[in-house]
Amino acid sequence: MNLAALLQYLVSGLTVGATYGLTALGFTIIFNTTGLINFAQGEFVMLGGMFAVSFAHLGLPVGLAVVLAALATTVVGAVMERLTIRPVAGAPAINLVIITIGVSILIRGLAMLAWGKDTFALPAFSGEVPLLFLGAAMQPQSLWVLALTLSLLAGLRFFFSHTMYGKGMLACSFDRRAAYLVGISVERMVLLSFMIAALVGATGGAILAPLTMTAYDVGILLGLKGFAACILGGLGNPFGAAAGGLILGVLESLGAGYLSSAYKNAFTFIILLLFLFVRPTGLFGRSSGERV
């Protein structure tokens, strides 16, 4: 087996996987405070990339454009929660999920109106001269993606374990009612979770955009992959979600490299299905005893 090729697949898999991981993280954060799967999560990722392209087009430096894009998407997340989720709090979960599907269609429609159906590229953060490492060519952007993903993970870890808001959100995920009782504003935590999910997803979309291009409809597939990643990692476990994303990305890249690029997605999902049948609660999920 050719080591350089293997390394190449690993790097490109980890890069794409990092975005899946960030998308999955967004799913997990919202799931933990609300018990919902937010189908608009993929659109947050799309918005991150598209906003970044627009800001960069205005002549802003790429770094600033990415930060602004993430902030703009955070506002979108907050607006979504206030307008469509909070007014119907307490509705059955399936209704809320349908609402998020509606919101995702709405966001996609708006994005198509605003940006058209073209594909856009964002300039790479620091040039496109590949770095050679053990015979594998690596885009500098891949390193940016990996480094930024890791620092975002570290930041979230700190947020959840060392800040009042982070701990409040964790409390919500353990037991909503108990969180109410000790005086945590669950509504505010839900709002915060939508904002963080949007921020994290948009960052993932924006930093991947220089490598894969972006368009108004990339959110569907990215959302599906993100959902698959958090199921793979075990729903509800943020770091499982990130790991699930990386594993999914690497599997996909290896499948495309060694088996068939046409069937790379099918390959990923077949493995995911077989895995689910063996371990019905994901890699890091606890099998929870059901209470009657």
Added chain:
Amino acid sequence: MAAFRRDLFSVLVFALVLLAAPLALTNDYYVSVLILCCLNAMVAVGLNLLLGYAGQISLGHAAFYGLAAYASGILSATCGLPIWLAALVAVTFVGLVAWLLGIPTFKLSGHYLAMATLGFGLIVSIVMNEAVELTGGPSGMVGIPRFALPGLSFAADLSYYRLLVIVLAAIVGISLNLIHSRIGRALRAVHGSERAAEAMGIDIGRTKRFVFVLSALFAAVAGVLYAHYLEFVAPSSFGFLYSVELIVMVVLGGLASVWGAVAGAFFLTVLPEFLRAFEDIEVLLFGAILVAGMMFLPSGLAGGARRLLGLLQPKRGRT
């Protein structure tokens, strides 16, 4: 028995109204929309048995619909089988696939079940796109013959529509009959509490698999009739978005209501036709209506209708 007679009566009225509908419509185009309504309603009614009554989600129903459409298309157009035989084989094949898939899948529940069915749907859709020699790839497959039975032709859209109304009425009738039966009660028990249902002697796994296969069969019947109506199939019609649309039909129509699923399917099929006038913002309005509908009609069209009826009926004072 009273329930049975009432159901039979309502199914008959429903079929008669649908059969009479083209008399009031002036344009052939409306008949084709009604045909699509009937096809979607068949799938939605089946999915509602699974989602609304048994409480089990499937994000892969588009795959059953598509598999049957492709199977029947390939068997009749490429292999030259008589259409009725091709259709029969296709439906049986899908039933078998659903049964085999159901064995490992229903060990899962909730979001994991959603993922497994979603994954199945995606795999099927990828194969439809990539197995170009068999399926024609992304540009689709042409030359599928119009549905016909020995001695019966459905060449005109209107006669095809009548056939669909009869099939849909049969599916609705079967579903209504089923939910008032022992199996129907078992489904609702599983939905309510699996443990309690198990304690009452219900075989949960078998019940779930049964309704899964049944709903896949309904989807397969619709898929076959779809392929032999359009005489053309393409993978984009059977993707993830169609599975989601089916779920939306069921929930927007009203969970656990057979008539709700029919109403949801008709509503969601007709709506884009009306919105077509708005061109660019068509998708946008569709999304907005979906969100608003779910926010303000939480129990769907069926629930809304029940509430409206409740308001109209004079309140009987309790004495």
